[in-house]
Amino acid sequence: xxxxxxxxxxxxxxxxxxxxxxxxxxxxxxxxxxxxxxxxxxxxxxxxxxxxxxxxxxxxxxxxxxxxxxxxxxxxxxxxxxxxxxxxxxxxxxxxxxxxxxxxxxxxxxxxxxxxxxxxxxxxxxxxxxxxxxxxxxxxxxxxxxxxxxxxxxxxxxxxxxxxxxxxxxxxxxxxxxxxxxxxxxxxxxxxxxxxxxxxxxxxxxxxxxxxxxxxxxxxxxxxxxxxxxxxxxxxxxxxxxxxxxxxxxxxxxxxxxxxxxxxxxxxxxxxxxxxxxxxxxxxxxx
Numbered sequence: 001x002x003x004x005x006x007x008x009x010x011x012x013x014x015x016x017x018x019x020x021x022x023x024x025x026x027x028x029x030x031x032x033x034x035x036x037x038x039x040x041x042x043x044x045x046x047x048x049x050x051x052x053x054x055x056x057x058x059x060x061x062x063x064x065x066x067x068x069x070x071x072x073x074x075x076x077x078x079x080x081x082x083x084x085x086x087x088x089x090x091x092x093x094x095x096x097x098x099x100x101x102x103x104x105x106x107x108x109x110x111x112x113x114x115x116x117x118x119x120x121x122x123x124x125x126x127x128x129x130x131x132x133x134x135x136x137x138x139x140x141x142x143x144x145x146x147x148x149x150x151x152x153x154x155x156x157x158x159x160x161x162x163x164x165x166x167x168x169x170x171x172x173x174x175x176x177x178x179x180x181x182x183x184x185x186x187x188x189x190x191x192x193x194x195x196x197x198x199x200x201x202x203x204x205x206x207x208x209x210x211x212x213x214x215x216x217x218x219x220x221x222x223x224x225x226x227x228x229x230x231x232x233x234x235x236x237x238x239x240x241x242x243x244x245x246x247x248x249x250x251x252x253x254x255x256x257x258x259x260x261x262x263x264x265x266x267x268x269x270x271x272x273x274x275x276x277x278x279x280x281x282x283x284x285x286x287x
Contacts, residue, residue, distance in 0.1 A: 085248025
């Protein structure tokens with residue numbers, strides 16, 4: 001099942017839709033069906049299958065040219081990111097490969113959806129791309145065992161965990177550089193875990209800038225797999241339904257290139273993950 005969160009004009013409220021092939025199905029205006037209004041609600045009530053069946057039966061086709069795609073969960077409870085999770089990326093960053101996951105946080109205001117612009121801020125030109133697999137926690141918990149960890153994953157999406165590099169390294173903590181408003185993206189769809197290999201392992205991942213491949217790897221090459229990350233996080237933090245884990249980027253980032261390659265207004269950046277989808281954004285200058 002592939003769910004999409006979107007808004008229609010005047011773009012004030014979000015809707016939940018289902019992707020069936022190339023068609024986006026959503027319930028018509030004024031419907032009387034009792035169903036979860038959001039993906040997060042469907043996950044919390046454990047009714048993803050029932051919600052998909054309702055949308056298949058009673059949904060109408062939505063013109064995707066007239067909607068705004070949103071991140072699958074626009075305001076997740078928590079967003080965890082894993083840094084330096086591919087050996088080649090650690091090498092190109094001139095950093096030792098960590099023996100313990102490098103965890104940092106993003107906030108929902110730093111993200112946007114599929115086909116919406118990623119914003120280059122006034123204060124820097126060092127806007128870099130980072131294609132990544134995104135996992136969503138379905139069943140929360142604390143002290144989750146490695147053996148049980150993947151049972152807590154409800155689904156996956158595609159992420160571009162883009163950042164402002166000079167601000168990332170102004171201090172030992174990366175928080176500011178990773179959280180400029182609307183500098184990253186998630187989407188277009190939430191793909192239920194049963195549609196993919198367990199743990200999202202073995203998926204081809206590719207980032208393209210203006211049609212040129214700049215990152216290409218496979219999720220099997222992650223140093224810390226998703227089960228390990230969940231086990232480590234839950235040692236300290238209670239995971240909740242809807243929490244997001246952005247699982248790390250492979251080598252090829254713009255910062256490591258000679259000359260360095262920064263995204264600029266007018267560019268188009270795409271991240272594609274096998275079986276999960278294609279996330280596309282143009283780059284715009286902060287107004």
